Amino acid sequence: xxxxxxxxxNKKVPQNNIMTSIDAFFxxxxxxxxLQQMDNFFGHAFTEASLPVxxxxxxxxxxxxxxxxxxxxxQITIETFDRYLTIGVKNEEKLETIDESSSYISNSYTxxxxxxxxxxxxxxxxxxxxxxxxxxxxxxRIPKKNIKQIKIDD
Numbered sequence: 001x002x003x004x005x006x007x008x009x010n011k012k013v014p015q016n017n018i019m020t021s022i023d024a025f026f027x028x029x030x031x032x033x034x035l036q037q038m039d040n041f042f043g044h045a046f047t048e049a050s051l052p053v054x055x056x057x058x059x060x061x062x063x064x065x066x067x068x069x070x071x072x073x074x075q076i077t078i079e080t081f082d083r084y085l086t087i088g089v090k091n092e093e094k095l096e097t098i099d100e101s102s103s104y105i106s107n108s109y110t111x112x113x114x115x116x117x118x119x120x121x122x123x124x125x126x127x128x129x130x131x132x133x134x135x136x137x138x139x140x141r142i143p144k145k146n147i148k149q150i151k152i153d154d
Contacts, residue, residue, distance in 0.1 A: 051087060051116040062124045062142045066116070069136035076138060080126045085140065088115045123147070 056063040066087055068076065077088040090113050097106040120126065120142060129142040 051089065051114055053087070053116055053118060055118065060144055062120060062144060064118055064120075064140040064142070066138040066140075067136060068133075068138055071136065073133050076133060078129075078131055078140065080129070083120055083122060083126075084117050085120050085126070085129075085142075086115055086117045087138065087140075088113070 052067050054065045056065065064085060064087075068089060071089055071091065075090050077086075077090070079086045079088070090111070092111045093109070095106075095108045098104075099106075123145050124142045125145055126142060129140055132139045132141075
């Protein structure tokens with residue numbers, strides 16, 4: 001039994017060689033390029049996945065404020081369903097580059113579609129909401145339902 005253990009311990013591969021091989025595999029040119037592309041895609045794909053939204057409440061209104069710099073009014077959609085308000089932004093860009101010296105034409109098209117759903121309280125009138133967009137700031141005002149104050153007698 002002891003002889004078998006001695007034989008197994010003598011046949012161990014140094015861990016340093018395995019780690020060097022793994023490092024070499026992932027840093028070689030074809031794999032490194034593919035991994036860099038994956039890092040670029042996943043690193044930038046979700047950086048702006050959510051629209052910045054702030055909610056406020058006054059005595060008569062529930063207010064939703066969304067900062068959308070550089071977005072045109074036509075790119076914004078507002079939808080309501082049950083007790084939810086959804087703000088959507090659709091941004092399309094088309095770019096054509098023409099290099100006349102080499103007769104090279106490059107076309108690129110990108111589209112980003114972002115949505116943010118905000119729950120709203122049950123005591124607001126969603127059907128009476130008003131939206132205003134000015135200088136990159138979307139402001140949605142939702143009036144509250146009439147609240148009846150009850151006087152407490154002594």
